[in-house]
Amino acid sequence: MGRYVIRRLIQAIPVLLGATLLIYALVHYLPGDPVQALAGEKRVDPLLRELIREKYHLDDPFLVQYWNYISGVFQGDLGESLTGRAVTDMISEAFPYTVNLALVAFIIEAVVGVLAGVMAALRRGKFLDQLVLISTLLVISIPVFVTGFALQLLLGVKLKNDYGIDFFPVSFHEEDGLRAYLLPAFVLASTSLAYVARLTRTSLMETMRADYVRTAVAKGLKRRRVIGRHALRNALIPIVTFLGADLGGLMGGAVITEKIFNMHGIGGLLAQSVYQKQGTVIVGMVTLLVVIYLVTTLLVDLLYAVLDPRIRYE
Amino acid sequence: MTTVIEKNSKSGRLEVGTPLLEVRDLHVEFHTRDGVAKAVNGVNYSVAAGETLAVLGESGSGKSVTAQTIMGILDMPPGKISQGQILYRGEDMLAMKEEQRRLIRGQKIAMIFQDALSSLNPVMTVGAQLGEMFRVHQGASRKEAKDKAIELMERVRIPAAKQRVGDYPHQFSGGMRQRIMIAMALSMEPDLIIADEPTTALDVTVQAQVMDLLAELQAEYNMGLILITHDLGVVADVADKIAVMYAGRIVETAPVHELYANPAHPYTKGLLRSIPRLDQKGQDLYAIKGLPPNLLKVPAGCAFNPRCDVATDLCRTETPKLHQVTDKDGKELTGRRSACHLWKETLHG
């Protein structure tokens, strides 16, 4: 097991470096004027251009620039926005909202998704199964922002105006506490929820047909135990790994959700920077999100080894 | 209704010869998109305590489906039992409630499967899987169950059982995994064990070891054993009587030695001829021509007729009954039956 862990860790490092290098390279080598990109939409006069080129070492060879950037990252410096604010400050301000949102979304998608999938698998072919299949298909197809608006309209506005139920705030306000997170979290979780439900359904259906489940039945065990102790334990492995990977992705995917609900989390910050064409902020944030994603992927792989003993000895 | 178990009060074991299982006129079908496949067409056999019945046949002969129907683990759609009875100690299991059958399953009748690697739960330790029987069926504590598991592993001769009880199935060799399956089947000291191709996936030397173990355990516990296989070589040492199956029917039954010496059905004859023999060096290997039939469209008359060297017109039109086989003088030979119109010629001629 130890060897597996170390091997995975070692494998992760070049990927990490590669990803950050790729991001940096993408930004650096893209057509267009890097100075203009950094300056956003403001006009750049020659003097300002000189200053910018110096400040950001734009005349140094690419790898040197990359090295400066990366070493800065490791020291916690992600550069500055156009207005001079440290990107790290902006991020730490926005972070808690996104983390909370991601966590609530995660719980929703895990609990509801798995339950729906299990029920669908156990009642294969019957009404419940078809219902789950169709509803998940719809949810996956309807893009996040449409779901967001639709739910905002239905649960936020209509409920309030027509029925006087003011439970789901249309816009995010911190004072509302947990309630404020519910609707956006549900929107954020919706696509993943659908995937989890389908994955659970398929995984459990397949596991139920496995030979060792047949053995468990032949041992005279009760159906509940066969499903709970033998089938599910194996079926949940791919789902747990998916959930783990998704958690990392949730933080990045919150962009649209945060924009719809007017939240000032990482996603909102990112959307804003994109709109304002703040190059440094974008690069800094994307780098951070990618790092988070890679770390969660690594953790998920390790988790997989814990759950499936066969992997440990590879 | 509860099933009453009589055991010899002194040794705790069943009396040899007590009838255990009787399959009567069993018919099992599969309803598929392409039609109805008749997998089992009127099978009759029985096993008594201490007795070993070998069920012989190629893939598709219905031998495994019959076994799984006895255990009650067949997927019921698409499978369907259209006719027949399965009597365990005189009571028809097919008429029982599922809850009753479940109590018999694993505790009174146990099954060993072919591929131990896929038949054992990959994420549970071997000790947990063995111990599960004691915890669920006997209310044992975790520690008690573990001790019993170790005991069982030692009984089936797995070395270093105490250290290995926490290992996972993939960490054992094929032969040892099969022993673990045997141990699991034995754990509740069942009356009857059904072994479905227990050695097919193993090397020849390991095969012999596993079969010896089975025979030994059977003798010790006076269990009945149904051995399902397609391998004639494996059967010779262990079985008392053999039932040969083809296309869902039994085509011949006989005590083991008589079958090998004097088969009374062309199919059995063909099977025996196909075994490579050392004293036939240099000659072409024999194989029964053709392939087993499509169970959606079983040939009319005797199902074997397209492949049979001596088939007559009668064979193509009329399905043969299971005839009682007699010797040349007409005296009935006990336990010998053949489903062939030409059994006399096959046996005596």
Add this chain to the structure above:
Amino acid sequence: MSDTTTVGSEALSGDTGKTDPPKKQKTERAASLWSDAVRDLRRNPVFLIGAALVLILLVMAAVPQLFTSGSPFDGDACDLANSLKRPSAEHWFGFDVQGCDVYTRTVWGARNSIIVGVLTTLAVTVVGSLLGLLAGWVGGITDSILSRFTEVFFSIPLLLGGMLIMSMLGKGNAYTVSLVMAVLGWPQIFRIMRASVLSNKYNDYVMAARALGASSMRITFRHILPNAIAPVIVIGAISLGVYIGAEAALSYLGIGVQSPEISWGLMISDASARFLTAPHVLLFPSAALSITVLAFIMLGDAVRDALDPKLR
């Protein structure tokens, strides 16, 4: 697998007694998988509906004039006097804030979405398949390098990477978006192809073909490719839907297709500010987008079910 299914499937594939040479049987079995799949698909309502929708959309993208008179690019297409008018008999979807007919814009918007979906999928499939085949078949160092390379790309989520690159590029259009998504999306197909090649490479019949002297090329095309194609098709169809959704998301954020080009994402973005007072402007492009994505995913789903031998 359970013995009953072995019994069932072996019994069902038994023949009349002739023995075919093994190779022919294998290709016959593969061919029968496809013909069975096609037969299943023809009866599957999910597939039929999805395919019909996709066909309509393709036509709409190619020839929007068939579905609506006039073009949103005409000089007189928009009249401020009509601003935000509700749907009516002559104008099914009503008007947007600038007085442009929403129906016409929606119909013409199909073009960009379909272009992005099709181009991206094509590029991703070609590049991913070729590299995946290479990595799987050749193995060794080539495989290691390619795999690490793709891992790097994989670690950048589609939307995020898209945002990053598109925002740097400034002006975007359907083609740049396609390119960007293709660059980020090819690893997915690479993985599938590579996995398929690896799992088939050591198959008995491939070994036999090699022993008989078949060249690598021949083996690849005749034996490995047909098996690998199935998951690629399924994932391809579903991903097409995903790419269309992603393009809409990017346009919604302002970094995809730009005005005066029409994209459903752009329409949704414009409409979102007033969605409480004039929901129809938001509703119709959203519905169009959803139905389009749904159609492709339904297609992919149905094909997957048809090709999955385990679900027969």
